Amino acid sequence: MTRWQLTLKRLLWRDPKRTDEAAVTRMQTLRARPEQVADQPGPYFAIDAGPLLIVGIDTGITGIIDRDQAKWLQEISRRSPKPKFLVTGKPLYVDGKRHPSLIEDGHGTVDDIVTSSENNYVAAIGGDVHNYQRYPVTLKDGRTIQYIVNGGGGAGTQGTHKIPRVDLPGVGESDFRCYPRRADSLSIFSQMYERRFGRMLGSLFIPPDQAAALLEERLGVTPTRRADRGVPIAPESRRALKIVELGRQRLPGPLHEYFVQFFDYNHPPMFKSWLRVDASTDEILIRCFAATGCREHEKDVPVEDAVLGTLQADGAWRWTTEVG
Structure with missing residues (x-):
């Protein structure tokens, strides 16, 4: 870092406080039973949501994950045959570009794990960028994975007018959706x-x-x-x-x-958004709802994008856009 950057960092960055070990011990007594003690290895997780397995990883600021996390991701992805959603900090597709998220020391990418047919991922949802984007990417084997940016609830809306025309392998402009x-x-x-x-x-x-x-x-x-x-x-x-x-x-x-x-800006309409997923064993519905701040939209919330996945007889998922 240059001198001015170090000076600015000292002014704006707050050093973390020391951990109060006694307070941590007291809190642990509130959930002391063996079944209440989590064995989560780090800031990444897997949630069995019935028909879906939701897998969350920590991509940090750089979008790179460490080898231990990558090993865990591989194991948890192969362990269950259920369709899976990956939840990331940094989106794998955003602003018209692919960012596969590297694994430490060149051991492949997160997107390699997502696109592997044996892992059965159907969607990868990231945040970071404060708007909504959806890239339905069709792979060489015919499967389609929904890559979604779901940061539209964050403070400070980021414009979608800056996104270039989408022309990527497996997805083009006609299939791309965004909000606003x-x-x-x-x-x-x-x-x-x-x-x-x-x-x-x-x-x-x-x-x-x-x-x-x-x-x-x-x-x-x-x-x-x-x-x-x-x-x-x-x-x-x-x-x-x-x-x-x-x-x-x-x-x-x-x-x-x-x-x-x-x-x-904080004046309606605000073009914020939130995501809802409804899933059964044979259908997955992903919807982007607008949060405009307008009174008439509080009871009748606008759906800005919706895509429905239907499980076929051969085990593949067929996706159809329901809105937009």
Whole structure:
């Protein structure tokens, strides 16, 4: 680290307190029976959820897992024939790119374990990025795994308009889903830029229909709402886009987090989201619900994306998109 980075770290980082061993001992007496004592080897776990096995791993800040954790993941993945969900900190697919999550000392990747047919994974869900993304990746053997970014409940919404056109092995733009939708994301972020810099730079707001047209022009993505198709783009919107685009690059270290908070907003609609999974022995339904902060959505919560997996006679899962 450079000198200024070390200085900043001392100012912003808090050293952990010493562990109060006596307090830990007192807490352990509250769950002292043998069946209450967990044998969890580290910050990773497996939960038998009936028709599913949910496996959680600790990818840390770097997205790399250690050899002991990788060995445990291999063993727990092969032990049960149930369909499995992997829950990670760092998503394996995000922002139009694949991040397979390396194993320490070059011993393969987490995604190698997920895609192995003998392990029977049907989904891998990560957080970290504060929005919703879904990549239904079809493997060479015909199986499809749902790779999902489920960080939309986190503080500081991150824009989806920055996601490039999806063109990856096994998944293309037509199958990709995100929330907020790219056009809505661009429009709401332009509104935030106008609130912060409008007096200095003039109008920066891009209406949602023109945001959709701009993204169609740039990414070749057909607007999802029919009413947004063929909309003429005003010169003011093109000018605003150039300024909003200055925020595309990720700033280094803690500066990025302050930048995200600076452009966060707390006015409905807020474009937050949460995930729900319903599973039986022959069906798995994954749904992304919007959390807008609007009163009418409290009782009738919008479903922004839904995908249904159905178990076939040959043991394979067939997935169909139910919304979007």
